[in-house]
Amino acid sequence: MSYANLSIHGHAADGVPPVWSIPAKKMAMWLFIIADSATFAACLFAYLFLRTADAKWPHPFDSITNVAIMTFILVTSSLTMLFGIDAAKSGDKGGAFRWTMITAALGAAFALLHIREWMGMFAKDVTLFHNPWGSPNFGAAFFSVTGLHLLHVSSGVIALVVVALRYQGGRYNSDDIEITGLYWHFVDLVWMFVVPLVYLLNLSH
Amino acid sequence: MESAAEGRSNKTRYLIVYVCILVIATLQFVIAYSGAQGSQLLTEMLALACVEAVLAVLFFMHLWVDSRGLLWFVAVFTIFVILAMQYGWPDCFRLLNGVPGAQ
Numbered sequence: 005m006s007y008a009n010l011s012i013h014g015h016a017a018d019g020v021p022p023v024w025s026i027p028a029k030k031m032a033m034w035l036f037i038i039a040d041s042a043t044f045a046a047c048l049f050a051y052l053f054l055r056t057a058d059a060k061w062p063h064p065f066d067s068i069t070n071v072a073i074m075t076f077i078l079v080t081s082s083l084t085m086l087f088g089i090d091a092a093k094s095g096d097k098g099g100a101f102r103w104t105m106i107t108a109a110l111g112a113a114f115a116l117l118h119i120r121e122w123m124g125m126f127a128k129d130v131t132l133f134h135n136p137w138g139s140p141n142f143g144a145a146f147f148s149v150t151g152l153h154l155l156h157v158s159s160g161v162i163a164l165v166v167v168a169l170r171y172q173g174g175r176y177n178s179d180d181i182e183i184t185g186l187y188w189h190f191v192d193l194v195w196m197f198v199v200p201l202v203y204l205l206n207l208s209h
Numbered sequence: 210m211e212s213a214a215e216g217r218s219n220k221t222r223y224l225i226v227y228v229c230i231l232v233i234a235t236l237q238f239v240i241a242y243s244g245a246q247g248s249q250l251l252t253e254m255l256a257l258a259c260v261e262a263v264l265a266v267l268f269f270m271h272l273w274v275d276s277r278g279l280l281w282f283v284a285v286f287t288i289f290v291i292l293a294m295q296y297g298w299p300d301c302f303r304l305l306n307g308v309p310g311a312q
Binding site for chain 1: 213216219220223224227230231234237238240241242250251254255257258261262265266269270275276278279282283286287290291294295297298300301302
C-alpha cells in the first residue's frame with residue numbers, strides 16, 4: 005500500500021508516515037499479538053512449572069484422536085483464512101466472504117470438539133479443583149490453558165463472522181479481513197504449543 | 210490488487226507451508242507415541258513447535274514480506290519476554306529436590 009493510499013485510509017492524515025509503512029490498525033494488531041503471546045507464554049510456563057514440581061502429575065490422555073482432528077481443523081482454517089485474504093486483496097468480494105465464513109465454520113467445529121474434549125475430562129471426574137489422581141493443580145492448570153485458548157477461538161469466530169458480514173456490506177475493506185486473519189493465525193500458532201505441552205507430554209502409554 | 214499469476218504463486222506457497230506444518234504436527238504425535246520420556250521428549254516437542262510457529266509467523270502472517278523493521282520488532286520483543294520468564298525454573302526443582310546443597 006502506498007503512502008498516498010495510507011493517507012486516504014486515514015492512517016497518516018496528519019502527514020506523519022506510519023511506523024515501517026504499516027497501517028495503524030495492522031500495527032495495533034501486531035502489538036496485541038505480542039502482548040497476548042506473553043500472556044500465553046506465562047500460562048504455559050506456569051503449567052510446565054506445576055507439572056515439573058509435581059512428581060505425581062497424571063498422564064490421563066489415553067486417546068488423542070480428538071486432539072489430532074482439532075489440530076487438523078485449526079491448521080486447515082489458517083489455510084482457508086489465507087485464501088480469504090488473497091481473495092479480498094484481489095477484489096474478489098464473494099470469494100473473500102465465502103473463505104472467511106468457511107474459516108469461521110472450521111473455528112466453530114474446533115470449539116465444539118474442544119467442548120467434547122472437556123466433557124471427556126468431566127466424565128473422568130476432573131474438575132478445576134478435583135481429580136481422581138490426587139494431583140491438586142492438574143485440573144486448574146489444564147482448564148486454564150485450554151480454556152484461555154478456547155476463549156480466543158470463540159472470540160475469533162465471532163470476529164470473523166462480523167468482519168465478513170461488514171466486508172460484504174461494504175463497511176470494511178480488505179485490510180480488515182487481513183487484520184482479523186492475523187489474529188486467527190495467532191490462535192492457530194498458540195495451539196501448536198498447547199498440543200505438545202498439555203496433551204502429548206501427558207499420554208498414558 | 211494482486212495479479213492472477215501472483216495469486217497462484219501465493220496459493221502454491223501457502224499449500225507448501227500448510228503441508229509442512231501438518232507433517233511436523235504428525236511428527237509430534239509419532240514422537241509422543243514412540244516412548245520417549247522426560248526432558249528429551251519436552252525438548253523435541255518444543256523444538257518442533259518452534260519450527261511450526263516460525264513457519265506460521267513468516268508465511269501465514271506474512272512477516273517475511275512485511276517490513277524488516279516489523280520482523281525484528283516482533284522477534285526481539287517476543288523472544289525477550291519469553292526468555293525473561295525462564296528465571297523461575299530452579300524454584301520448581303527446589304519444590305521436588307529441596308534447596309541445592311542443603312542437607
